[in-house]
Each structure stands twice: as C-alpha cells, then as structure tokens.
Amino acid sequence: MKRIFLSFAMLAILATTYSCRETTQEKTEDAVEAIGEDIEDAAEETGEAIKEGADELNDEIQGNDDM
Template identity: 60%
Template sequence: MKKSVILILAMIFSLSIYSCRETTQEKTEEAAEAIGEDIEAGAEEAGEKIKKGAEKVEKKVKEEIDEEIHETDDVNNEEATDDAA
C-alpha cells in the first residue's frame, strides 16, 4: 500500500509539473507574439516617418529647382541677380 501511495503522489506531481510547463510555454508564445507585433508597429511607424520626410525633401528640392530655373532665388532677402558672379 505504501508503494501505491508513493506511485499516486508521483503521478500527481508529474501531472502538475507538466501542466506548469504548458502554461509557461503558452505565456512565452504570447510574449513572443506581442514582441513581434510591437516590432511590426514600430517598423510601420518608422516607414511612415521616412516617407513623410522624403516627401518634404522632394517638395523643397522642386521649389529650389524652380527658383533656379526662373531666377527667383531669394538669398538674404534679396533677389538673386547672377549666381555665376
């Protein structure tokens, strides 16, 4: 009878350890998914900021090119007369 009690206790102990392991594994998987989602959101945000910055640069470059073509550069609040001089 003593062996049966020890065997039953050993089985209960084994089951409790196994269930704890599954819980830990589930929590780890959930944490990994959350990290992945955070990385994805951060990458999307960075991409949007880069795109907005590129659009600003593109607009400014177009303005500068237009000013050069039409000789309307405004340097030190004065109209540019000749850039070659």
C-alpha cells in the same frame, strides 16, 4: 500501501509539472506574438516617418515648402 502512496505522489508531481509547462509554453507563445506585432507596428511607423521625411526633402528641393 507505501508504494501506492509514493506512486500517487509521483503522479501528482508529474501532472503538476506538465500542466505548468503547458501554461508557460502558452505564455511564451503569446509573448512572442505580441513582440512580433510590436515590431510590425514599429516598422510601419518607421516607414511612414521615412516617407514623410522624403516628401519634406523633396518639397524643400523643389521649393514647394510651406515657409
């Protein structure tokens, strides 16, 4: 009876550990995807800012500025 109880307890511990590991892995994957999306958004914003700056510089050089 003692062996059956200990075996059941060990199986319960293993099942709990395995299910938590799976959840942690899923959360990690979601976090990595979110970080990737944030980096992509930041790169796009940076590219747009660089393009705007280059356009302003070009206008300034050619004398087409608004002032």
